[in-house]
Amino acid sequence: MGIIKSIIAxxxxxxxxxxxxxxxxxxxxxxxxxxxxxxxAEDTEYGKKYNFKSIxxxxxFKERVPLNNYDTLKPxxxxxxxxxxxxxxxxxxxxFAKSSGTTSDKSKFIPVSKDAxxxxxxxxxxxxxxxxxxxxPETNIFKGKSLTLGGSNKINNISNDSFYGDLSAILIENIPxxxxxxxxxxxxxxxxxxxxxxxxxxxxxxxxxxVTTIAGVPSxxxxxxxxxxxxxxxxxxxxxxxxxxxxxxxxxxxxPYREQFKKLIPSSDMQYLETYNASEGFFAIQDxxxxxxMLLMLDxxxxxxxxxIEELEKENAKVLSxxxxxxxxxxxxxxxxxxxxxxxxxxxxVKITSKYPFKIKISGRTKHFINAxxxxxxxxxxxxxxxxxxxxxxxxxxDYTAGPIYMKDDAQGAHEWLIEFEKEPxxxxxxxxxxxxxxxxxxxxxxxxxxxxxxxxLPEIKIMxxxxxxxxxxxxxxxxxxxxVPRLHNDRKYIEEVLEINEQL
Numbered sequence: 001m002g003i004i005k006s007i008i009a010x011x012x013x014x015x016x017x018x019x020x021x022x023x024x025x026x027x028x029x030x031x032x033x034x035x036x037x038x039x040x041a042e043d044t045e046y047g048k049k050y051n052f053k054s055i056x057x058x059x060x061f062k063e064r065v066p067l068n069n070y071d072t073l074k075p076x077x078x079x080x081x082x083x084x085x086x087x088x089x090x091x092x093x094x095x096f097a098k099s100s101g102t103t104s105d106k107s108k109f110i111p112v113s114k115d116a117x118x119x120x121x122x123x124x125x126x127x128x129x130x131x132x133x134x135x136x137p138e139t140n141i142f143k144g145k146s147l148t149l150g151g152s153n154k155i156n157n158i159s160n161d162s163f164y165g166d167l168s169a170i171l172i173e174n175i176p177x178x179x180x181x182x183x184x185x186x187x188x189x190x191x192x193x194x195x196x197x198x199x200x201x202x203x204x205x206x207x208x209x210x211v212t213t214i215a216g217v218p219s220x221x222x223x224x225x226x227x228x229x230x231x232x233x234x235x236x237x238x239x240x241x242x243x244x245x246x247x248x249x250x251x252x253x254x255x256p257y258r259e260q261f262k263k264l265i266p267s268s269d270m271q272y273l274e275t276y277n278a279s280e281g282f283f284a285i286q287d288x289x290x291x292x293x294m295l296l297m298l299d300x301x302x303x304x305x306x307x308x309i310e311e312l313e314k315e316n317a318k319v320l321s322x323x324x325x326x327x328x329x330x331x332x333x334x335x336x337x338x339x340x341x342x343x344x345x346x347x348x349x350v351k352i353t354s355k356y357p358f359k360i361k362i363s364g365r366t367k368h369f370i371n372a373x374x375x376x377x378x379x380x381x382x383x384x385x386x387x388x389x390x391x392x393x394x395x396x397x398x399d400y401t402a403g404p405i406y407m408k409d410d411a412q413g414a415h416e417w418l419i420e421f422e423k424e425p426x427x428x429x430x431x432x433x434x435x436x437x438x439x440x441x442x443x444x445x446x447x448x449x450x451x452x453x454x455x456x457x458l459p460e461i462k463i464m465x466x467x468x469x470x471x472x473x474x475x476x477x478x479x480x481x482x483x484x485v486p487r488l489h490n491d492r493k494y495i496e497e498v499l500e501i502n503e504q505l
Contacts, residue, residue, distance in 0.1 A: 008142065009133070018299065019295075023357035026296075034058060034303040034336065040115075043086070044088060045086065067334065077096075087340070088340025096111055097110040098166065110341075113340070119300055123300055124275070127285055128275060142182065145210060146215060147214045148190065149224055167482060196479065198480065199223070199227055202224065203224070213245070218252060236263075245270060245271060247270070247271070253379065256383065263396075280344065281335060284360055293359040295358070296357075296358040301338035302338070306350075307345070312366060330351050331352065332345060333348050333349070349363045363378055373456050375445050375446040375449045376443070377415070377445075377488065380442075381442045383487075385441075389438060390425075398421060399420045401469075401485055401487060402415055402418070403415070403494065404492065405460060412453060414457040414458065415456070419461060419463060420463075420465075432460075432461050472497060
């Protein structure tokens with residue numbers, strides 16, 4: 001372990017100099033990334049179609065290459081899955097990260113190149129440790145193991161030469177051999193397809209290990225932690241793993257889960273570090289523990305563009321470079337990557353919290369919002385307001401989703417919130433009132449629509465039975481991995497599905 005720690009320490013010192021460079025010269029670094037991507041892909045089918053060889057600056061790139069989403073690139077991705085190569089990216093691509101989002105029943109298969117694994121995903125993982133050890137030089141995380149709750153992978157049924165699975169599974173399948181010395185559980189356990197069986201085996205195999213770090217989606221790690229406490233008959237996780245000091249989280253907002261983690265890991269020395277990584281790439285890392293935003297990582301082989309939220313639905317939406325964005329504003333993020341995703345609208349929205357260095361907060365999804373009445377409610381609004389409501393009523397939320405109640409006859413519309421509480425408020429009417437007032441304070445459009453109840457009525461909150469959202473995910477085959485409950489939706493599809501399951505429990 002001493003040799004590994006020394007290698008990591010030396011790598012971290014060199015890496016922090018590189019990070020300092022792109023923090024000081026972000027636009028220069030980004031322009032360099034773009035030109036490198038264009039140069040490498042100029043002889044691909046896509047590069048020839050848009051004559052990458054003649055593109056020498058961002059303006060030409062923006063004018064010539066169209067904006068894409070998964071549907072526009074799907075025909076090309078399908079060809080790659082069948083074995084064709086050199087279409088979007090020159091590297092052989094045989095790994096595909098299966099989308100585990102719940103916005104649609106249709107699966108997405110995101111190409112993951114060797115370049116993306118090495119330059120983006122693995123570098124991101126190493127940089128997380130670099131930032132943490134830079135902030136906490138006396139850390140002992142390398143004296144124990146890191147517990148990662150991974151997904152599963154399967155052979156692609158179109159070609160035996162290509163594979164698909166959760167991104168976490170692809171990373172586990174491809175990580176350097178030496179990392180198995182400092183991670184848990186064993187690879188064959190981490191890649192089990194049956195989540196509930198995996199939960200049992202991980203619990204039994206790690207309960208007696210020296211775990212110093214856990215990593216993954218907060219909701220699924222809570223399931224694991226509670227299962228371990230039930231198995232060991234302990235009251236908190238430090239009684240199982242006394243040297244635990246770090247939780248690396250991402251995938252969903254940590255806000256609804258923070259108090260539960262503090263209760264289950266009762267230590268002021270416990271640290272929490274947020275990352276922003278997705279099937280399409282590793283984008284940002286919380287570089288300072290006292291700030292709740294993340295540093296946008298600009299040298300991972302990804303070029304960033306941004307669409308102002310108000311432009312999103314326009315046919316010729318305005319697209320901005322990193323240099324053109326403004327602090328405090330929300331944008332839909334557009335990426336060009338070293339897996340051949342060209343000007344790809346990933347579906348996330350971010351708020352720019354700082355320029356020079358560039359820092360962001362995830363504010364929501366372009367499809368996860370409620371705007372049935374012009375209120376433009378986004379996930380960031382919901383998370384902030386629920387946090388306030390929980391603090392005021394001493395409640396804890398396990399999971400939730402919300403959607404519109406449509407206007408009928410003379411009745412105004414409203415929002416329906418389905419909430420599964422870890423700890424219910426004593427008075428749900430008071431909780432509702434606090435939530436409503438908090439939403440008004442963070443969203444002026446919502447406040448305007450709530451004026452005298454003319455357009456939008458008071459939120460309607462329904463308390464879900466224990467296990468409702470778990471069962472909903474299980475019914476969809478979405479247990480574990482990066483799967484998550486959709487927080488907001490502009491129709492009642494998920495509301496009706498969850499309500500039906502709640503009735504059956």
